[in-house]
Amino acid sequence: MSGIVLYKSKYGATKQYAGWIAGETGFDCMEIDKAKMEDIKQYDTIIFGGGVYASGISGLSFLKKNISQFEGKKVVVFCVGASPYDEKAFDELVARNMKDSLADLPCFYCRGAFDMDAMTFVDRNLCRMLQKSIAKKNPEEWEVWEKALMEAGNGKCDWTDKSFIDQILDIL
Numbered sequence: 001m002s003g004i005v006l007y008k009s010k011y012g013a014t015k016q017y018a019g020w021i022a023g024e025t026g027f028d029c030m031e032i033d034k035a036k037m038e039d040i041k042q043y044d045t046i047i048f049g050g051g052v053y054a055s056g057i058s059g060l061s062f063l064k065k066n067i068s069q070f071e072g073k074k075v076v077v078f079c080v081g082a083s084p085y086d087e088k089a090f091d092e093l094v095a096r097n098m099k100d101s102l103a104d105l106p107c108f109y110c111r112g113a114f115d116m117d118a119m120t121f122v123d124r125n126l127c128r129m130l131q132k133s134i135a136k137k138n139p140e141e142w143e144v145w146e147k148a149l150m151e152a153g154n155g156k157c158d159w160t161d162k163s164f165i166d167q168i169l170d171i172l
């Protein structure tokens with residue numbers, strides 16, 4: 001079985017998971033922006049991973065655009081966010097992102113990292129603005145991702161854990 005792991009990662013956690021999956025499967029591994037369709041088409045299995053930013057899974061547009069060309073192949077998606085896994089929140093994330101032609105694809109969650117210092121100016125400001133608005137709400141009503149963002153504060157957190165890839169390896 002031949003396969004490739006394609007990823008879109010801004011701060012490295014998704015890249016880390018893609019590398020772990022490639023290491024365990026022997027699949028090739030490539031940043032999605034560098035991948036060419038004629039090369040990807042050669043593989044039987046395509047695993048796609050994208051970071052979660054403002055409730056959106058990055059890089060999915062590539063998959064949406066090309067999904068018809070992947071007919072007959074095994075396509076698996078994973079996404080990487082700062083929130084701890086929560087079934088309801090994950091179902092909402094999947095419903096929001098895995099629509100139409102992507103709706104039948106298996107999608108998994110892996111927990112990533114959060115480091116304000118490593119962020120771009122725009123992302124850092126966005127996260128600070130989010131933290132300010134979350135702080136105004138009742139903490140008992142915070143969503144899981146809001147809680148994680150508040151707990152991370154200005155600090156550096158790394159929740160990446162290789163065992164998250166077991167669920168993906170299991171369905172291959």
Ligand SMILES: Cc1cc2nc3c(=O)[nH]c(=O)nc-3n(C[C@H](O)[C@H](O)[C@H](O)COP(=O)(O)O)c2cc1C
Binds near residue numbers: 009011
């Ligand atoms: C601007 C911004 C928005 C984010 N929004 C979310 C979010 O909605 N949900 C979540 O779980 N994590 C969110 N995160 C955290 C990222 O998903 C986390 O840092 C993840 O590790 C990113 O993947 P990467 O390291 O491959 O870039 C956000 C991070 C940034 C910088």
